[in-house]
Amino acid sequence: MNVQNNVDLKHSTKTASDWWRGGVIYQIYPRSFQDSNGDGIGDLRGITRRLDYIAGLGVDAIWISPFFKSPMKDFGYDVSDYRAIDPMFGRMEDFQTLLDRAHGLGLRVMIDLVLSHTSDQHPWFVESRSNRENPKADWYVWADPKPDGTPPNNWLSIFGGSAWQWDTRRQQYYLHNFLTSQPDLNFHNPDVQDALLDVARFWLDMGVDGFRLDTINFYFHDAQLRDNPALPLDQRNATIAPMVNPYNHQDHLYSKSQPENIAFLERLRALTDQYDGRACLGEVGDAQRGLEIMGEYTRGDKRMHMCYAFEFLEKRRLTAEYTKHVFDQLLSKAGDAWPCWAFSNHDVQRHASRWDLDEAGIRQHAVLMMCLRGSACLYQGEELGLPEADVPFEHLQDPYGIEFWPEYKGRDGCRTPMVWAAQDEQSGFTTGAPWLPVSTAQAERAVDRMDADPQSVLNHYRRAIALRHEYPALMSGTQSDMRETGPILSFLREDDTQQVFCAFNLGDGAAEIDLPEGNWRCIGQDLGAIGVQGRATLAPSQFCLMVREKG
Template identity: 80%
Template sequence: MNVQNTVELSKSTKAVSDWWRGGVIYQIYPRSFQDSNGDGIGDLKGITQRLDYIASLGVDAIWISPFFKSPMKDFGYDVSDYRDVDPMFGSLEDFREMLDRAHDKGLKVMIDLVLSHTSDQHPWFGESRASRDNPKSDWYVWADPKPDGTPPNNWLSIFGGSAWQWDPRRLQYYLHNFLTSQPDLNFHSPDVQDALLDVARFWLDMGVDGFRLDTINFYFHDKQLRDNPALPIEARNASIAPAVNPYNHQDHLYSKSQPENITFLERLRALTDEFEGRACLGEVGDAQRGLEIMGEYTSGDKRMHMCYAFEFLEKRALTATYAKQVFDQLQAKAGDAWPCWAFSNHDVQRHASRWGLDDAAIRQHTVLMMCLRGSACLYQGEELGLHEADVPFEMLQDPYGIEFWPEFKGRDGCRTPMVWAAQDEQSGFSTGEPWLPVSAAQSEKAVDRLEADRQSMLHHYRRAIALRRAHPALASGVQSEMRQVGSVLMFQRENASESVFCAFNLGAEAKRVDLPEGNWRVLGQDLGGVDGEGSVTLRPAQFCLMVRDEG
């Protein structure tokens, strides 16, 4: 299937209400995508300029990281006005233009709603901290100190230190699961829930196609403020926070993932369902119960449409053993959950570097993602085969990296500017000095160079996405139980009209595997897969896709 056909197929599915089921979503980090005015920071007009490129990938939707008004202490994830665009990104009119243009090209637009917390510059917080008896006094999580003046419990911030910050105005502590400048909203207040649902309605009325919901399991806290228990060393998992962060020492039973969250998610889903074809994608941040929570939050048709956990965003390599383990756990804990898989995003080291992949392995992993049951998120630049950029300490912007340097270098390495034209100033990202340095190593894989090579990584991504679109069994069919033969991962995807057999050698040695019974023909030869009769030998990083020939 060529690129034009892929784009036309995208347009033809625009009105389908369940477009998200098996859809491919392209994440844009707006600060680093395309700068249109030369100030070194990407913006909404820059996204509009690049919509033809995005549509050419064949994806269903774009997810845009926050562009709301913000003091930018956490680069937009600290919102000071939910209903307006920060001037560095443009204006509401720029957003409307981008939204209309994207829809004209058959692209859905999802925006990143950060509901668990605001900036300390938000007017809500300014009023809440003014006194203990004002109308918004309970809109944030306030608590008295212990008798000795220390915080009310042992909860920790993901960004380091206590999750409580003393406020001299109220003579109380306020909760912040992230930076001290990101106070947590109190979802136990019905007024807070109503205000946030009004925010969602504002953007739905404008025409957005859905939301990526940041830290969706952090909305509620335990009203009794009970201490989190300690985790034994063998149970600690660094998928949510880096290993050097003591956040991993606790089992966060009470600071997040509370049962009351379900009711709010059902309210949010009911609102979303008032609008045709909208969808909610939740981010589940939990190192111990991520898959279980994903199942709870996507169960039935009254909660979230889909969620993603961190199983494939952590340091652990995607081996056949681990992939089977994840899917076995998902089936056991949440068989009807609808996952959304991602290998890279704006918060983790790019997977090409994190897993030490060469180009052949990157290509294989791309096809694997397009074959897994669930939806898929691609992160800008992933389609170029980009590795993590090296950002020296003196140029770091990320407070997370600055706090834990050098053992953890933060998130700037995956947030450096997109590379569009290898020979242009700042690789085509900006005519000014960029907010993060453009990576010279990444520039070697700029879009213009890869466009000219039909065998490049960019064209491979297009073919892989087109394959998924051409075979509904891969997008939304059922998935058999995964099987593992040594380093080879095997499974089948089926719907009423076809059955697709998938095998991936994720190891370092060649392995011969038997094909299922039946007549099979090779699928996706232009992706580099191999054929076989009865059995097939897969070299490292090879894969085999076959469709059952019912004739």
């Protein structure tokens, strides 16, 4: 495999403190990436084995989903020890080896911190629920029932039902925005904040380059426990299971996204800034106010470095009209926000299937991602153009899918094992029985087949990422003059040295566009881009990229 990035991090151009600005981050879901011991579950040694492949993509960093000790009710997003590696993933020595190897290849390493809640098996919660007087009695969100014994308010859990669970020990309810086994921490308690900052410090001292922060707007709840108002039917636009999940019937004004969160994020950023070249990426989970919150959380240089909302993770396709709408909203609500865009991740249907993209569409969207202002997240297998896997009910693992089947099939279809070798048993992921079935449809697009074909989607992604790094205006320049010309989206990226003009036909038919006049030259021909003077006709999924130097 062609490793394009095999340099010592200490001597890499990516050592600048703003390496993340416009950087490309590759998300690894460790359970499904590479198994090294035959137990059917991916692990840290497996990731280390495949780091050469990741470096060969040309990305700047990896983000590893949780590998902490956990009962795995939500597959690692229910942490029982923030400072320990779950044995199914390996040992702390394995993580240190991974970290050292990644740095040697010029790759930054970001880890997934789940701070809004813990597992109910975490020692903090075990102590907190034991009685109402213990030192950690107020570390979680506890509340008395209403006089009739019902929960304190109407807040709902994302995974279905009330967000409150009765506890017989304390004779109180505790808050859980997710599973009942994932109690929410009480961020109104300064001791909780200090303990979580100590967790972040532990991993920063170990040498990680930053954090992806799960459900960053869920940290604080309304201290008065006020009821959420109803959400009108026409506003129920949540990314995940919008119509079958009653969670989407509420406007979550009080159960999340509270103003007190800003001060904690500033504390976390201040800690991170004590270390060179570290970055924080926040996940904003809010279907109605995601872009506004993104702006609040990334404004200035004292909060998060970057955040991503779910606008480009929706079922709605990226038409020229919708994409321009998103950027117009971002500009009006949060003009100085630094977004991080993702088309796929471990929570949503893979975008090749979600948007019903053909091969040309997959290639065009890869280039579009690399041209938009912001940083970029790629999800494992996205670079192969993988479709969503079909996981039958009897093989489902995701509690979300099991709860809402069959109208919503859950997240297992995007979490099936990575396909490395088309003809190998279990496509090279494991020598045992995989925790989720390997998709035969995905196996047709395995890495070994793609790698051998210069014109494959995999090599197309490599060239698209290289293009982004070649032109500084695409990495971190401004973005202006975004236009919707029928189905064609066009915009200008610019820095002190160059301008890059980008136009993408996101529709189903050919369309014409007037190209800018002047001394422009075409770039990205190896990606299929065109560049002409005057008026151009773009076929569906065709695009135009041109650059001109300043001075």
